[in-house]
Amino acid sequence: MSIKPTDSELEILNILWTKGPSTVRDIHDVLEKSKEAGYTTTLKLMQIMLDKGLLKRDASNKSHVYTANISQEKTQGQLVQRMIDNVFNGSASQLVMQALGNYKPSTDELNEIKKYLDEMEGTDAKKKAPKSK
Amino acid sequence: MSIKPTDSELEILNILWTKGPSTVRDIHDVLEKSKEAGYTTTLKLMQIMLDKGLLKRDASNKSHVYTANISQEKTQGQLVQRMIDNVFNGSASQLVMQALGNYKPSTDELNEIKKYLDEMEGTDAKKKAPKSK
DNA sequence: GTTTGTGTACGAAATAATTCGTAGAATGAA
């Protein structure tokens, strides 16, 4: 059971994750700022995403209100997983180092990551990272 | 100037990066082990990849020999970059932590990453990681 | 020679993603 949103779908999901429940108009207004997009194109996309189960909606008003139906964290996890498998031959640390070498995070970010690593080391092969529900 | 191989194309690239120059037959034999695939399907894919500039080939023999025309490291870098932008709203450290939380690398891998981080910290805004040519 | 095997080229079907036009329902002015 694995989802695979397209790039366009991801754009919409990102907006929904950030802004919360939104109408097609809301989403479209955001998209328009960064790209050409027809209103009905956005509408159709979101209808298809509804079909696929990526979104859910409240249709009790004239303007339907859409919400993401998959969590940001879970989606990120699955996409990262896929990238590790398909692009890094299964090596998470390879991905991590590529991300770091490529990106050069700030010292603050570095420290955050190191802290995270230290915590992991302590717990060794115990369980997964803590997650706030 | 940014490439975007599809999943199928990435499978082929991975094989080429691992095994070096190969014929369609070579690639197809590897693919067949993990999935259904017709020979001419693989052939066509590789021809299209040639068109796109993802591969190059030596056609001097009856069996043409293909090679990846884009480097593994550069491709990984671009894909990671894209994921950071599209999925993690620009935060590399978010990606890193998702990768780690999700995957639970071995202690060895953890140490490798930490070492890498330490090196980065020392050199602060210098340049990219050393690469053996 | 002819047959068999292995290869490339290429057209085209099948599927998926994206885009948009048009129709018609609902709402709110004028």
Place this chain on the structure above:
DNA sequence: TTCATTCTACGAATTATTTCGTACACAAAC
């Protein structure tokens, strides 16, 4: 009510990806 606006639904064109059949070239084996 009539007009303009705003919305959904939906059909359909466009483009990209994946798949495969068929044709034909070439070489080795018979």
